[in-house]
Amino acid sequence: MDVYIESIGKLINELTKLPGVGKKTAQRYAYTLINMPEKEVQVFVNSILNVKKKVKYCSVCGNFTEEDICQICQKRDRKIICVVKDPKDALAFEKLKDFKGVYHVLHGVINPMEGIGPNDIRIRELLARLQENEVQELILATNPDVEGDATALYIAKLIRPLHIKVTRLAYGIPIGSEIEYTDDVTLLRAFIERKVME
Amino acid sequence: MDVYIESIGKLINELTKLPGVGKKTAQRYAYTLINMPEKEVQVFVNSILNVKKKVKYCSVCGNFTEEDICQICQKRDRKIICVVKDPKDALAFEKLKDFKGVYHVLHGVINPMEGIGPNDIRIRELLARLQENEVQELILATNPDVEGDATALYIAKLIRPLHIKVTRLAYGIPIGSEIEYTDDVTLLRAFIERKVME
Numbered sequence: 426m427d428v429y430i431e432s433i434g435k436l437i438n439e440l441t442k443l444p445g446v447g448k449k450t451a452q453r454y455a456y457t458l459i460n461m462p463e464k465e466v467q468v469f470v471n472s473i474l475n476v477k478k479k480v481k482y483c484s485v486c487g488n489f490t491e492e493d494i495c496q497i498c499q500k501r502d503r504k505i506i507c508v509v510k511d512p513k514d515a516l517a518f519e520k521l522k523d524f525k526g527v528y529h530v531l532h533g534v535i536n537p538m539e540g541i542g543p544n545d546i547r548i549r550e551l552l553a554r555l556q557e558n559e560v561q562e563l564i565l566a567t568n569p570d571v572e573g574d575a576t577a578l579y580i581a582k583l584i585r586p587l588h589i590k591v592t593r594l595a596y597g598i599p600i601g602s603e604i605e606y607t608d609d610v611t612l613l614r615a616f617i618e619r620k621v622m623e
Numbered sequence: 624m625d626v627y628i629e630s631i632g633k634l635i636n637e638l639t640k641l642p643g644v645g646k647k648t649a650q651r652y653a654y655t656l657i658n659m660p661e662k663e664v665q666v667f668v669n670s671i672l673n674v675k676k677k678v679k680y681c682s683v684c685g686n687f688t689e690e691d692i693c694q695i696c697q698k699r700d701r702k703i704i705c706v707v708k709d710p711k712d713a714l715a716f717e718k719l720k721d722f723k724g725v726y727h728v729l730h731g732v733i734n735p736m737e738g739i740g741p742n743d744i745r746i747r748e749l750l751a752r753l754q755e756n757e758v759q760e761l762i763l764a765t766n767p768d769v770e771g772d773a774t775a776l777y778i779a780k781l782i783r784p785l786h787i788k789v790t791r792l793a794y795g796i797p798i799g800s801e802i803e804y805t806d807d808v809t810l811l812r813a814f815i816e817r818k819v820m821e
Contacts, residue, residue, distance in 0.1 A: 428714065428717045428718055429714075430678060430687055430688060430689055431689065432670070432673050432674045432677045432678055432689060433674055433678060433687065435670045435673070435674075436670040436671060436673070436674045438670075439666065439667045439670040439671075442655070442659070442663075442667065443651075443652045443655055443656075444651050444652065444655050445648075445651070450643075452711070452714075453641075453642050453643070453711075454641045454642065455674070456709075456710065456711055457640070457641055457642050458641075458671055458674065458675070459674055459675070459678055459687065461640070463675060465640070466671065466672070466675050468637065469637045469640065469671070470668050470671055470672060472630070472633045472634040472636075472637040473634060473637075473656055473664065473667070473668055474664075474668060475630050475633070475634070476630045476631055476633075476634045476653070476656065476657055477656070477657070477661060477664050479630045480628065480630055480631060480657055489628055489631065489657065490628060491628055491629065491630060511654075512654070513650070513654055516626065516627075516650075519626045520626055
């Protein structure tokens with residue numbers, strides 16, 4: 426006799442497809458869903474189906490949107506473009522409520538080990554945007570790892586002929602952290618990129 | 624402008640209804656669902672709806688089942704009943720693959736602070752089972768906390784006239800743990816209930 430009832434076992438299996446969710450967590454989620462009132466479950470399920478139906482990629486920046494062109498591309502300063510790997514990175518900047526420009530979502534970074542080349546991410550679309558519109562600054566906000574750095578470097582070299590100001594985020598020790606517990610790579614980078622105090 | 628697109632915001636909100644899921648985790652789940660192929664999402668959603676449609680409570684023991692009477696009640700030794708608070712507690716015992724009896728799920732424990740009395744949990748149904756069938760042992764496997772202990776005690780007193788053997792799980796220091804890090808209540812209980820070595 427199997428430990429789980431068939432339909433519950435299947436649900437638990439599906440729930441483990443969520444990131445970081447193991448069997449135990451999936452089981453807790455499953456039991457919560459089973460104990461939810463019918464109507465609430467319907468709302469829960471509809472919210473998933475609704476997102477799949479409505480959300481698509483912005484035809485300009487590649488970020489998520491429910492329209493053809495996202496609200497950010499429609500309303501904000503197109504002269505500053507922040508290049509990110511994923512929609513969730515754009516979201517992280519949005520939460521700061523400080524950036525007034527627009528985004529360009531690459532949907533990945535160059536990663537030769539996984540066979541992802543420049544043509545597999547949205548670099549071509551970025552070039553088109555730079556040639557069509559007058560852009561004053563391009564912020565390359567890919568992650569500070571090997572692939573992110575390589576991708577930023579690749580893009581920077583590629584658009585050098587366009588004479589656009591290209592910037593990259595400052596990397597160093599996180600605010601509020603302790604030097605003692607900072608990993609070596611971060612500490613080294615912070616040390617190398619140290620600045621004169623004014 | 625809101626940080627989230629409307630349908631994504633709603634989905635994130637729904638996902639926080641899962642136990643222990645905050646905004647950040649919900650966001651990760653939402654983005655995973657958005658990036659899942661349409662078909663996979665359909666399977667995911669159907670597994671939830673399917674559980675809600677098929678799973679009900681066993682008319683005998685109150686555990687989850689897809690039938691009127693669960694597989695455990697149908698096939699196993701009804702002379703030993705293990706009384707638990709929730710279906711997930713029954714599942715914990717099932718995983719041991721050692722218990723050959725049946726369960727009785729109370730769906731709660733007596734908790735005067737929250738207004739839950741003996742009539743609000745399935746004690747009446749337990750009594751009916753004990754009177755109908757010949758039961759040799761009743762294992763009271765409610766949690767070792769105030770409410771669990773009180774509920775076990777209440778049931779034990781209630782069925783004293785029936786002269787059924789009533790047992791409770793052994794409580795003490797968890798196997799593999801260290802005395803140094805064991806909480807006071809557990810250590811005290813283990814000390815009081817110490818046994819003669821044979």
